[in-house]
Amino acid sequence: MANIDTTPSQVATSALQAIPFGSIIGGPLTACIDAQAQAAQTTWEFIKQVGLQTDKEGNTKAITVIFEYVQGGRKMMLIVPLLTIVPIPYIAINEIEINFKAQISASASSSSEVKKSTAVDAGAKIKAGYKGIFSRASVEMHANFSSKKDSKATQESKYSVEYTMDVHVHAGQDSMPAGMAKVLEILNSAVDTVNAKGELTVSDHMVPVNQSVIISYRNNTGVWSPADVMWRKATDGEDKWQGQDGEKGAFGALAKKPLKVSSNGENVIATFDEEGEYYIKGGECQALIVVTP
Secondary structure, three states: OOOOOOHHHHHHHHHHHOOOHHHHHHHHHHHHHHHHHHHHHHHHHHHHHHHEEEOOOOOEEEOEEEEEEEEOOEEEEEEEEHHHOOOOOOEEEEEEEEEEEEEEEEEEEEEEEEEEEEEEOOOOEEEEEEEOOOOEEEEEEEOOEEEEEEEEEEEEEEEEEEEEEEEEEEEEEOOOOHHHHHHHHHHHHOOEEEEOOOEEEEOOOEEEOOOEEEEEEEOOOOOEOHHHEEEEEOOOOHHHOEOOOOOEOOOOOEOOOOEEEOOOOOEEEEEOOOOEEEEEEEOOEEEEEEEEO
């Protein structure tokens, strides 16, 4: 019986052991990690370009959108941070499926065939005889020998290797990071409505001499702006508006400073040492304060 050739099987086994599983499985995983990093970078670029702006001093501020509308007969403005009304792309890979199939087949066959034949025929003559008392006999023999042998041997070996890999990646909108969620929560609380002309409030419109009055002014962007608060006597003209520096005396020195900013930096404290009527101005808003003896 012929021995089967095991060479194809050994070759196929070696081919299976030589499959680079690290590259086959690690390659798609590495590509997904790179894609996730690129998606995070894209999100940050979107936030910077759409929702943030940098002023000349290098300070980064949130971009706000202002909507005007009418409420109660007054023109109002709604100030909304832009990041709170636009969807922020948070694309994340949340599922990776790698299907790898290696098909290696090997076969070997060997066959051997032997034919043998033998023939005996008269090929030689042998005579023998004897005489007896009553009879006479003779024997003649013919002998021939031939031998034939046929042999046949076949051998077949083959092997094949096939790799198949399917990669399925599923990505979708990921949940917002905790830090960004907190930022948007703060920005949501910053949504505000203000008068299109600003808002000027005075704690009391009639006070005695040397009694302080608290004045608050928010400009039309909703920001406290005490520096924009001005005053003048009712008997003075429109060109007599003065700020927190007061009015100048005969020698140019500052004689009066009835306005000063409070410690919180939002309000203005006004104290007048003379009776009379005083106008308070903030932007386009005005209020009248009467100072009594």
